[in-house]
Structures are given as structure tokens and as C-alpha cells.
Amino acid sequence: MTGYVIRRLLWIIPVLFAISLITFVLMHAVPGGPWDREKPLPRSVVERLNAEYGLSDPLPVQYLRWAGSLLTGDLGPSYRYRDRTVNDIVGDGLATTVQLGVMAFALAVIIGIPLGMIAALRHNGLPDYAATLISIAGIGTPSFVLAMLLVVVFSVTLRWLPTHGWEGPSSYILPTVALAGYPIAQIARYTRASMLEVTRKDYIRTAHSKGLRERTVVAVHMTRNALIPVLTILGPILAYLVTGSFIVELIFSIPGIGRYYVSGIGERDYGLIMAMTMLYAVAIAVINLVVDILYAYVDPRIRYS
Amino acid sequence: MAAEQTLRLPLGDEPESLDPTLVSSLRAVEIMRQLTHPLVYFDKDLNAVPGLAESWDTNTDGTEITFHLREANYSNGERIVAGDFVYSWRRLVDPRVAADYAYVMEDLAGASALLELDPEALPPDAEIDTLLEDVGVSAPDDSTFVVQLAQPASYFLSVATLWVTVPIQQAWIEQEGATEAENYVASGPFDLESWEHGASLALVRNPEWFGDPAKLERIEFTLMEDEQASLNAYLRDEIDMVGVPSADIARICSDPALKDQMLETATAGFEYYGFDLNDEAGFFAKSAHLRRAFSMAVDKQTLVDTVRQGAATVAGSAVPPGIPGHLLDVGLPFDPAQAQQELQMGLTDVGLSDPSELDITIGYNESDLHQQTVDFLTEQWRNNLGVEVDSEGLEAVAYSERRREDPFDINRASWTQDYPHANNFLGDVFGTGNNFMGYSNEEFDALMSEAAAEADPEAQIPLYEQAQELMVEDAPVIFLYWYGGYTLVKPHVHGLVPTTTDEDPGMMFFNTVSIGEH
Numbered sequence: 112m113t114g115y116v117i118r119r120l121l122w123i124i125p126v127l128f129a130i131s132l133i134t135f136v137l138m139h140a141v142p143g144g145p146w147d148r149e150k151p152l153p154r155s156v157v158e159r160l161n162a163e164y165g166l167s168d169p170l171p172v173q174y175l176r177w178a179g180s181l182l183t184g185d186l187g188p189s190y191r192y193r194d195r196t197v198n199d200i201v202g203d204g205l206a207t208t209v210q211l212g213v214m215a216f217a218l219a220v221i222i223g224i225p226l227g228m229i230a231a232l233r234h235n236g237l238p239d240y241a242a243t244l245i246s247i248a249g250i251g252t253p254s255f256v257l258a259m260l261l262v263v264v265f266s267v268t269l270r271w272l273p274t275h276g277w278e279g280p281s282s283y284i285l286p287t288v289a290l291a292g293y294p295i296a297q298i299a300r301y302t303r304a305s306m307l308e309v310t311r312k313d314y315i316r317t318a319h320s321k322g323l324r325e326r327t328v329v330a331v332h333m334t335r336n337a338l339i340p341v342l343t344i345l346g347p348i349l350a351y352l353v354t355g356s357f358i359v360e361l362i363f364s365i366p367g368i369g370r371y372y373v374s375g376i377g378e379r380d381y382g383l384i385m386a387m388t389m390l391y392a393v394a395i396a397v398i399n400l401v402v403d404i405l406y407a408y409v410d411p412r413i414r415y416s
Numbered sequence: 417m418a419a420e421q422t423l424r425l426p427l428g429d430e431p432e433s434l435d436p437t438l439v440s441s442l443r444a445v446e447i448m449r450q451l452t453h454p455l456v457y458f459d460k461d462l463n464a465v466p467g468l469a470e471s472w473d474t475n476t477d478g479t480e481i482t483f484h485l486r487e488a489n490y491s492n493g494e495r496i497v498a499g500d501f502v503y504s505w506r507r508l509v510d511p512r513v514a515a516d517y518a519y520v521m522e523d524l525a526g527a528s529a530l531l532e533l534d535p536e537a538l539p540p541d542a543e544i545d546t547l548l549e550d551v552g553v554s555a556p557d558d559s560t561f562v563v564q565l566a567q568p569a570s571y572f573l574s575v576a577t578l579w580v581t582v583p584i585q586q587a588w589i590e591q592e593g594a595t596e597a598e599n600y601v602a603s604g605p606f607d608l609e610s611w612e613h614g615a616s617l618a619l620v621r622n623p624e625w626f627g628d629p630a631k632l633e634r635i636e637f638t639l640m641e642d643e644q645a646s647l648n649a650y651l652r653d654e655i656d657m658v659g660v661p662s663a664d665i666a667r668i669c670s671d672p673a674l675k676d677q678m679l680e681t682a683t684a685g686f687e688y689y690g691f692d693l694n695d696e697a698g699f700f701a702k703s704a705h706l707r708r709a710f711s712m713a714v715d716k717q718t719l720v721d722t723v724r725q726g727a728a729t730v731a732g733s734a735v736p737p738g739i740p741g742h743l744l745d746v747g748l749p750f751d752p753a754q755a756q757q758e759l760q761m762g763l764t765d766v767g768l769s770d771p772s773e774l775d776i777t778i779g780y781n782e783s784d785l786h787q788q789t790v791d792f793l794t795e796q797w798r799n800n801l802g803v804e805v806d807s808e809g810l811e812a813v814a815y816s817e818r819r820r821e822d823p824f825d826i827n828r829a830s831w832t833q834d835y836p837h838a839n840n841f842l843g844d845v846f847g848t849g850n851n852f853m854g855y856s857n858e859e860f861d862a863l864m865s866e867a868a869a870e871a872d873p874e875a876q877i878p879l880y881e882q883a884q885e886l887m888v889e890d891a892p893v894i895f896l897y898w899y900g901g902y903t904l905v906k907p908h909v910h911g912l913v914p915t916t917t918d919e920d921p922g923m924m925f926f927n928t929v930s931i932g933e934h
Contacts, residue, residue, distance in 0.1 A: 143813035149781070149830060150440075151820060151852065152516055158535035159514040167536060194433045194595050195613070203613045259644065267651045274649045275640060277615065362645045364638060366615035379813055 116404065123396045127389065131181075134388045135174050138381060145190035145379040164190060166381075177385060187382040197382040201368055201390070207277060208360070208367030212353035214287045219294035219348065224341065226295070227302025231337075232329065234307060242299060249296025258289035258362045275364040286363040290356050294348045301344055305337040312336075339410050346402035350394040354387075418908065418931045420633070424655045425920055426646040427637035430614055434595040436582050437507050440516035442832070445579055446919040450606040450619050450635065450926060452582035455483050455501070455561070456573050458924060460913050462738065462836045464573050468496060468583065468603070468626075469561070478568035478871050479525075483561040483576075488626035490585065491602040498555030500583035505563075506548045507589075508580055511538055517580045520834065523569040523868075525552030568869040570876060574835035605630045605927035615639055630927035631911070647904075656909050656931075657920060660902040662785065665725040668904070677907065682729065683899040684736045684916035685832030686841075689778070689793070690893040692823040694854035699766050699774060700825060701854075706762030707891040710826070711748045712755035713800035714793060720897050723788045728897035733884045734831070734841040736898045738916045740873065741838030741880035746888055747895060752800040759801050777806045779824030781815035786828055789896070819852050827852065832899070833917060838880040839868065846887050855892035908934035 144166065146157045161167045165176065180187055186197035230242035265285060266274040276282045309315060310333065318328045355369020368387065375383035406413045431444035436452050439445060457467035469483035488496045508515050509527045521527040530547050538544065552564030565572060575581065588594055588601040600608035605627065606619035619635040638654075640646040643661045650658040660668055660678070668674045691700035691707050700707050716730045729737070732747015759771060768774065778793065780786040790807045797803045805826070810818060819827050829852070834840050843864040848856040860883050867879035888895075903921050905912065911929045912922035922929060 141814065143811075143815075143817040147813045147816035147820070149812070149816065150832065151816065152440075153519045154820075155531060155535060156514065156516060156518060159511055162535045162538070163512075163514045191432050192430070193438050194435055200613065259648075262645070262648050267648050270652060274652050274654055275638065275645060362642050364615070364640050364645065366612060366639070370614070370641070377811075377813065 112404075112407070116400070119400050119403070123393075123400075126396060127392055130392045131178065131385065131389060132174070134385060135177070136170070138376075138379075138384050139170055141376075141379070143379055145381065147379070164188065177382075181389075186386045189380055189382050191378045191380045191383075197386045200371065200383065201386055204355075204366055204368035204371075205390075207365060208355040208369055209353045211277075211283075211286060211290065211359075211365060211367060212349070212355065214283065215290035215294065216349050216352045218287055218291040219298055219352075220345070222291070223295040223298025224302050224338070227299040227304075227341075228306055228329075228334070228337075230299065230303040231306030231310065234310075239303075242303070246296035246299040246303075249292050250300070252292060253358075254289055254293060254356065255358045255362060257292045258285070258359055261285045261289055262362070275362075277363075277365045277367075282363075286359050286365060289362075290352065290359045294352065297344065297348065298341065301341050302337065305340045306333060309333050309337045335409065339406070342402055342405060342409065346398045347395065350391070350398045354391045354394050418933050421631060421931050422634045422636060423632050423657075423909065423926065423929055423931065424636045424638070425657055426640040426649065426655050427617060428641060428643075428646075428659075430639055431617070434600070434608065434611070435589065436579050436584060437504065437513060437515050437589075439579070442919045446923045447617065447619070447637070448579035448582075449604070449923055451600070451602045451604045451608060452579060453488075453604045453625075454577050454579070454582050455485075456576045458577060458836070458915070458917075460915065460925070462915055462917070464577065467577070469576075472573070474871065478570060478869065479565045481563045481565070481572065481576075483563070485559040485561060486626060487559070488603070489624040491600070491607040491622045491624050492588075493624055494585070495558070496583050496603055497558040498561040499558070500585055501561045501581075502553045502555050503586045504582065504584040505553045506551055507584065509551060510544065510548060511535065512541075512544065515580065517578070517834070520575050520578060520580065523565050523567060523572060523575075525564040525566045526550040527552075528566065567865075568871070570868055570870055570873070571835070571837040571839040574837040574840070577835055606632075606635060609634065625927075627927070631930040632926065635926060650904055650906075653906075656906045658904050659920075660904055662725050662727060665727060665902055668902075674904065677904045679903045679905050679912075679914070679921055680727075681901050681903055681914055681918065681921050682737065682916050683832065683901065683918065684739060684836060684841075685830060685899045686731045686734060686736060687728070687789075687828075687830050687896045687899065688731075688893040689896065690823070690827045690829050690851070690853040690855075691891075692825050692827065692853065693892060694823065698825065699762075699776065703762040703765035704889075704891060705758045705765055708748055709755045709758035709762050709801060710797065711891050711894040712751050712758060714796045714894060714896075715750045716896055717750070719789065719792050723785065723792055724897065724900075727902055728900045731895040731898045733888050733895060734845060735838050735880065735884060736833075736841065736916065739833075739836055739838055739841065741842075741877050741884070743881055743884055746881075746884055748888065748891065755800055759803075771802045772804065774803050776803065776825045777808055778826040778828075779808050779810065779815065779818065780828035781812040782809040783812075790828070823852055826894075829893075830899075836917060838876070839864065842880060842883055842887070843868070846892065851892075853892050855890070857886065857890055860886050860890075906934065908932040 146152055146160050189195055189197050226242045230239040233239050262274050265272045272285055273282050318332045355367050357369050357373045360367045360369040371383050372387050429443045431447055432441055433439050436448055454467050455469040456464050459465045468488055470486040472481055472483045474481050507513055509518050509521050509530045511533050554562045583603055585601055593599055597608045597610045602622050605625045607622040609618040609620040611617045617637040621630045621633055646658045649655050692698055693701045720728045720730055735741045780790050794805045797805050831845050844850055846855055848861050863879050863883040867876045870876045908931055910932050913925040914921040915924050
């Protein structure tokens with residue numbers, strides 16, 4: 112097991128290298144640069160800034176410089192926020208983003224899994240239709256629509272909760288729900304499908320014919336097996352949630368890092384784009400590894416050597 | 417008066433910095449206006465009035481201005497001295513600082529030697545330092561700041577109103593984290609209380625400010641990048657002002673509770689579409705008739721009424737209302753018949769016989785508004801000229817690069833004011849070398865220099881008027897409208913003084929705002 116984990120961890124290194132290289136090349140292939148604005152800067156200023164930030168060097172040189180400083184933990188300068196580094200920006204917002212992501216993830220699991228189970232156990236019954244309706248609505252509603260709806264209902268009309276900000280529990284509720292909407296639906300659908308498949312297995316029939324109580328069959332025999340496939344999608348969902356959501360952070364004015372994904376690209380803030388991509392890549396790689404390790408504990412058929 | 421004198425505002429974007437020399441975005445400038453103060457400020461009609469300079473004299477040929485500073489302190493209690501201006505102005509033109517707005521110092525003696533250095537191959541530091549020593553700024557004593565100009569520039573007092581020309585203490589700005597709240601040294605009516613990056617920014621009354629203390633105790637800016645989200649925050653009384661998205665103007669105007677809170681604003685800036693004149697073989701470079709035809713075929717009033725929902729004023733030229741030199745009746749009118757005649761002459765100029773042979777593309781940076789505008793324009797040209805124009809929308813930054821490097825035949829563009837003077841709308845936009853269109857007219861440039869050399873502001877006006885008429889007839893661009901808009905303001909916000917330089921209405925005079933009971 113330890114050997115397996117070390118092997119997997121070592122594999123992350125070439126993966127990150129490939130991702131960084133591809134991102135770097137694509138990012139510079141996109142037309143325009145950090146100094147191209149609506150109100151044009153004089154050409155001499157643009158050239159001066161390029162020289163100052165090393166953007167006039169050949170791309171391989173720029174890449175090596177970036178990679179070199181990354182090894183020392185330095186994510187480089189931000190091209191837009193001129194007196195802050197990417198380390199400052201990520202450092203300031205990461206904790207908030209992770210907190211929001213983890214809360215949304217917990218909510219998605221707590222609601223999504225039972226919803227899927229109820230739907231499966233009452234297959235083709237009213238609860239199933241209700242749960243299916245909820246999950247289709249969740250999948251079909253983009254988070255900005257859900258976020259806006261929540262704000263209009265709970266903030267503007269009922270005045271229960273603030274429209275924005277990240278100051279205390281009352282301001283956490285709407286963004287968490289808005290962010291969890293899609294994953295709830297996703298998890299519910301996976302759980303339902305997986306449960307339905309399990310109910311048709313021989314060992315479930317055996318358990319029933321042994322005269323076990325329904326509750327025992329569901330809790331011991333069905334749930335554990337049905338959740339293995341669900342675990343597979345929980346990894347990417349968690350990685351997606353803890354690295355932040357552009358839309359939800361934007362609408363609720365949350366000081367996280369999610370918004371820099373899109374604003375970094377829009378402003379050609381090369382340092383931010385690289386940092387955000389690497390962060391996401393590391394999160395995916397590590398969380399997937401954790402999920403794979405968890406398989407070994409959940410599924411007796413899986414053992415790593 | 418409410419017990420808590422706090423003005424709460426949405427901030428559309430995180431400021432890129434709070435270093436006066438470096439910033440250029442409208443949002444950052446709004447905050448600079450609160451935190452810093454220049455030599456010369458404005459009264460409510462945007463006339464130049466004493467700021468940190470109590471008075472100034474100009475020598476007879478207009479090449480030397482002596483500013484006499486008033487006794488005033490920074491927020492740290494230290495005196496604002498002339499040497500801080502010397503440092504600040506040198507820093508602005510220092511190529512190692514690479515300031516966005518260095519260009520405004522072009523007329524300063526010795527500055528062009530620095531601005532024109534090859535950016536890729538800067539000379540050694542010692543050489544740059546020598547050049548900086550030669551820049552025409554000096555401080556004979558703590559309260560006298562002398563500026564030497566390379567050539568007369570009568571608008572230079574307007575340059576001395578800019579946020580990039582404010583005093584800066586060297587010891588302050590050179591320390592690590594100078595622009596963070598705990599270190600900030602302010603020279604304006606407010607000081608920086610806190611700056612939560614990506615979240616909020618709070619200003620607090622600066623007790624050291626030389627003028628009447630601000631009535632507001634605090635100004636709280638909350639970062640809100642989504643305009644619908646800001647509107648919701650306003651509706652729930654979380655902020656006191658909000659710009660109205662154009663899609664909501666009609667709805668709010670008919671809302672009995674909200675319509676009285678609508679404030680109509682005008683901003684000194686204009687929307688235009690520039691022709692590509694860089695390539696001499698291009699259709700538009702060859703024929704002014706063709707350019708005028710495209711301009712006169714557009715019904716701008718309908719564009720403003722529909723696409724902009726009335727939140728703009730049709731523009732005929734560049735100098736907006738409220739700026740001396742503005743002309744009421746200049747501009748090519750909407751006249752389809754005349755446009756047809758110009759088109760026929762234009763076709764002869766370019767050697768074509770039928771409008772359908774014109775192969776023209778209009779480019780724009782993608783947004784709902786620009787898309788709608790371009791759709792409107794192409795339909796006008798189809799109906800009034802019989803010309804099919806292709807359109808191409810690009811993502812904003814890619815578009816900016818394309819417009820700079822390889823413009824479309826017709827290009828969307830905008831100009832907003834740096835300083836409230838006709839030169840900033842004429843010379844800085846249409847002067848040779850200052851525009852992406854490649855527009856160049858010696859007579860126009862000569863009028864700009866003549867006006868710059870004219871010390872008497874009254875005598876400048878006919879020169880700017882003449883230059884405008886010349887340029888409008890040349891039609892290097894299609895002027896569409898001067899910017900306007902609507903802002904919702906809570907009834908408890910008193911004493912707001914909007915000007916045409918505002919990002920948020922009244923921002924030039926937030927120190928006179930107070931909050932009533934609510």
C-alpha cells in the first residue's frame with residue numbers, strides 16, 4: 112500500500128509538468144496581453160511594461176523562469192495587481208474558497224445521497240418522481256440562476272439574509288446552497304442509479320430470502336455496495352468545489368480565489384492563470400489519490416500492492 | 417443627520433493598486449480622489465481652483481509655472497513639502513516604474529528624453545538617474561514647486577489636477593506594503609482604514625486634511641462585480657448608490673418607489689467607431705466622401721433611444737458638454753439623401769461603380785451593448801446606403817490588440833476624460849500618432865500647438881472650435897454619443913455634487929456629502 116501511494120505521488124510530478132506546459136503555451140497563444148485595455152496605453156508604455164515583466168523574452172525562457180521560481184514556492188508577479196504577488200492573492204483567498212467548497216460539499220452529500228436512496232427504494236413511486244424532478248431541476252439550473260433566485264427570494268423580498276459578503280453564518284447560507292445545487296443533483300442521480308443496480312443483485316435476493324429485515328438489507332448490504340461508484344464522482348466534485356466557483360463568488364462578493372479563474376484569463380494575468388490551473392490540477396490529483404485509497408477500505412475486492 | 421455618517425458604495429472591480437503613480441482604472445482613480453490631493457483641483461463647474469497649491473504664477477512665454485504650496489499635512493502628521501512633488505513627478509516619468517499615465521508629462525522639460533528611451537534596452541541606472549535630475553521640476557524651498565515645460569502647454573494646469581501628480585513621500589512609497597491600510601499615507605480628505613483584498617475597502621475621515629473636515633466619517637466600498645447583484649444589495653439597503661444596468665432602466669423608471677431615487681448622470685467621454693486610415697489603399701483612407709456617407713447614414717438619436725434606453729446624448733464631435741470648446745451644432749447630421757450623394761462620390765474616389773462591391777468589416781469587443789449597436793449600424797447602412805457590412809466580434813483583450821496592430825475597416829472605440837480640457841478630447845485623441853485610426857492632419861496639429869501656446873483660456877476656444885470643425889469634416893470616426901447613465905441614490909444621501917468626471921456620482925466632492933436619518 113505504501114509503495115502504491117508513493118508511486119502515485121511520483122506520477123503527479125510529470126502530470127503537473129505536462130499541464131503547466133500546455134497551459135503556458137495555450138495562454139500565450141491567445142491574442143492580446145495584460146496591457147491591452149479598452150483605453151489603449153501608449154505603445155512605449157506597453158513595450159516598457161513587457162520589458163519590465165520579462166514578457167519580451169522568448170517563451171521557453173519565460174516558462175523556465177516561471178517553473179524555476181515555482182520550485183522555490185514563488186508563483187510570480189500579478190500583471191494586473193501591480194503591487195501584489197500571486198502568492199499574496201492566492202494566500203488571501205484560498206481559505207475562504209476552501210471553506211465555502213467544503214460546506215457546499217457536505218451539504219451536497221448530506222442531501223444528495225439520501226435523496227438518491229429514497230428515489231431508488233421507492234422506484235417509480237411518488238418519492239422517486241419528486242426526487243428525479245429535484246435532480247433534473249438541479250442539473251438544469253445554472254448556478255447563477257439559482258444564486259439570483261435565492262437572493263431575490265430570501266434577501267430582497269423576505270429580507271432574511273444578506274445579499275452578499277462573507278461575514279458570519281447568515282452570509283454563508285445562500286452561497287453554500289447556490290454552490291451545492293448542481294452537485295446535489297449529480298450525487299442524487301448517481302446514487303439512485305447505483306442503488307437500483309444493486310437491488311437487482313443476487314446477494315440482495317439472498318439477504319431478503321434469509322429473512323433479514325428490510326432496514327438491515329438496505330443499511331448493510333445495499334448502501335455499502337451502492338456507494339462505491341458514487342465515491343468515484345465525489346472526488347472530482349470535491350476538487351471542483353474547493354478550488355472555487357467563479358459565478359457564486361462573483362454574485363455574492365465572496366473574497367475567494369474562484370473569481371480569478373475567469374478574471375485572470377480575461378485580463379491575461381499570466382501569473383494568476385498558471386497558479387489557478389496548477390492549484391486545480393494538484394487538488395484533482397491529490398483528491399483522486401485519496402479516493403482510490405478509500406476504495407481499498409470500502410470495497411473488499413480492491414487491494415493495492 | 418444620522419448618527420453614523422457612513423456612505424456605502426459598491427466597487428465594480430478590485431483596484432489594481434493604490435499607488436497614485438501606477439493606477440489608471442476608473443475605480444482606482446475614484447479612490448485616489450479621496451486619498452490624495454493634487455496641486456490644482458476643481459470647483460463644481462470643473463474650473464481650476466487651488467488645491468495643495470495656494471496660488472501659482474506662469475512666466476510670460478508660458479514655459480514655467482511656479483506653484484506656491486499651502487501649509488498642509490499628510491495623514492501621518494508630516495508636512496507636505498515641494499520635494500515630495502519633485503519625487504512624485506520624477507517617479508512618474510521614470511521608465512523603471514513603467515507608469516500607465518507617464519504620457520501626460522510629455523510637455524515637461526526633459527521628460528521626453530526619458531519617455532522615448534528604448535524600453536527593451538534601458539541605459540544603466542546611473543544614466544537614468546542623471547536624466548531624471550534634468551527633468552524640469554525643482555523645489556527651491558519647502559513651499560515652492562517650480563515646473564519647467566519644454567514648450568508652452570496652456571492646458572498643463574489641468575494635468576496638475578491628475579491623481580498621478582499628487583505628492584508622494586519617498587520614505588512611504590518605498591517601504592514594503594506601502595499601499596496596505598496600516599502603512600498608507602494620505603494627502604486627501606480621507607485616509608485608508610482597511611483594504612480586504614477581493615472583498616472591501618474602507619476610508620475614514622483624515623483629520624490632518626487641510627480643508628473643511630469631511631462630513632462623512634467613513635466611506636465603505638464593497639467589491640461587487642456583478643451589476644445585478646449590486647442592484648439587489650441596493651434594494652435590500654446594503655448600499656447607498658448603484659449604477660442602473662441599461663436593461664433595468666425602463667423597469668425602474670416606472671417603479672413608483674424607485675423612480676424618485678434615479679439620478680441622471682453625464683460622463684465626459686464618447687463612444688465612436690474609427691475608420692482604418694493606416695493603409696493608404698483602403699477604401700476609407702482613399703475617400704473622405706465614403707467616411708462621411710457612413711456617418712450620415714446613421715440615425716444616432718434612434719440608437720440612443722433604443723439601444724441605450726436614453727442613457728446618453730447624441731454626439732457630433734469630441735468635446736463633450738460642460739468642457740470649454742464644446743460646440744452645440746457641429747457634427748455630420750443624419751441625412752440619408754446626403755449620405756447617398758456622398759456615397760456616390762466616394763465610390764468614384766475608390767474606383768467602384770456599385771455599393772455592393774464595397775468589402776467592409778466592422779469589428780468590436782463583444783458585449784450585449786456593442787453587439788446591439790453594431791447590428792443597428794449595419795442595418796442602417798444596408799437600408800440607407802445599400803451596403804452590406806460584415807461584422808466581427810472579438811473577446812475584449814483580443815480586440816484591443818487587434819485594433820492596435822491590425823484594425824478592422826471600422827472599429828469600435830471609446831474615449832473617457834483624463835483631465836477636463838479640450839486638448840484631452842482633441843489633441844490626445846486625434847493628434848498625429850495618438851490614434852489607432854492613423855488619422856493625421858497637419859492643420860489640425862498646428863491648431864493644437866497654437867492653442868497650447870495660448871495662455872488666455874478664452875482665446876484658446878476659437879482654436880479648438882476651428883480644429884473640431886476641421887476634424888469633423890475629415891470624418892476619421894463616426895461619433896455616436898456622449899456617455900450618460902442612471903444611478904439610484906438613497907434619499908438619505910445629502911449634498912451629492914455630480915460632475916462629468918465621476919465614476920460614482922459626486923465622487924469629486926464626497927467630503928461634502930452627509931447622511932440623513934433613515
